[in-house]
Amino acid sequence: MRTRRNLIESRKVRPPDGMAAQWALAMMAMAAMSADAFLLTPHHANFAQHGRSQLRRHFAVSFLTRCPMNLAMGANRWTGDQVSKVEVAAGEEGDASKLRVKFLKAIKKPAGSISIMAAIKRKSPGSAKKFSIPSIMDFSQALTNAKVNAISVWVDEEMYGCTLSDLKKAVVAQQSFKGNFPGPCPVLACGSFTKEEDITKLSAAGAAGVLLSVANLQERLNGMVELSKKEGLEPVVLCSSQEELQAAESSGASVLAVDSKLLGIEEALKLAEHKGKAEVVIAMGGVQEFQDAWRLRDAGFGCVSVGEELLTASFGLEGEVRQMGGKEGLGAAVVRGDVIRENDLKAFVRGMTAKASTKFGPSSLNSFREAGAKFKRHYTV
C-alpha cells in the first residue's frame, strides 16, 4: 500500500506559495486521523490571495477519509516557479499537442441536458465590457472547478485581447485535473482561421478543436475540415443560416455551431431543427439569462457557449459596487474586476445546467440583480 506521502507526491500536489507551514500541519493532522487524502477548498485558496495573516487565522483543511480519488486542490493557485515553467512551455516553441483532450466526448450530453462551454476573451468588438483576467491559468482551473464542460479561447489579440499563448496556458493549466473526475477540459480555438498553417499552430498549442466559419471559408471549408481532423482537432463549423448548416453537415463535421450572438436567441432557436445528422449543435454566444440556456437546450442544442455573462459573474465589472450599504456604506465593496469569485462562477454554471423547466420561469440571471435597489447590487446567485 502506498504511503500517504507517496500519494501526495505521486499526484504532484504541492503546498501553495507561502503555505508550507500550514501544509505541514495539515499533513500531521492527516496522519493523526489516518486520512488518505484531504481537500483544500477554494475558500482557503482564496485566503491565500488576501494575505498571510488572514490566511493563518482562517486556515483549515477539510478531511476526506480514505478517498484518494478526491484528492484535489479546489483552486490550485500557481506558484511563481510553476507559472514561469508554463510560460516557457506556452511560448512559441513549446509543443503542447500531447495535452489535447477529446472535444466531442466532453460536450456530448444525454438529450434533455446541455453542456457549457466557457468563452475566454478580454474584450469583444462592440461591447464596453472588459475583463483583465490576470491569470488565464487560474481562470482555466476555476472554470473546471465550476464544472464547465469545455473552454474556448478567442485567439485574436486585436479583437478579443487573447493570444495563442493564452490558449496554451488554458490547455496546460487543465493538466492539474489529470487523474481527477471530471478530468481536464478540452479547449476550443476560436477566431477567424483561414490558413492551413493556422490549424497546425493550433494543433501544436494543444487545442482540442477549431472553430471554422462557413461564411469566411466558403468553398475552402471542406479542405479545412479535413485538415483539422487530420491534425487531431475537432472541426466546429459556425453557421448562421439553414443553407450554411447544410454546407457544414456535408463538409463532414460532426459538431456544428449556430451563431446565436449574431442572430439572437430567437432566430437561433428556429435553426435547431435543421441540425441534420450533427452529433452536437452549439449555440455560440448571446446568452444573457439562465432561461436562454434552458430554451436552447429544449430546442435541441447540446451545448451553449457563454462569454460575457460568465465573465461578469466571475470577475464582476470594474468599479461596480457590490455589497450592501451603497457607495459610502459600511459594507460597500468596489469591485476591482481582477479576482475570480469562485462561488458566483459556480452558482452561474449550476444555474445554466439546472434541470429547470422554462414553464416555471422567469428565473433569469437579471432577476438576481435587484434592479430596483437604490444602489445597484450584482448578485448572480
Ligand SMILES: O=P(O)(O)OC[C@@H](O)[C@@H](O)c1c[nH]c2ccccc12
Ligand atoms: O459573450 P457571449 O455573448 O456570451 O458570447 C461568447 C462567444 O461565443 C462570443 O465571444 C463570440 C465572439 N465572436 C463570435 C462570433 C460568432 C459567434 C460567437 C462569438
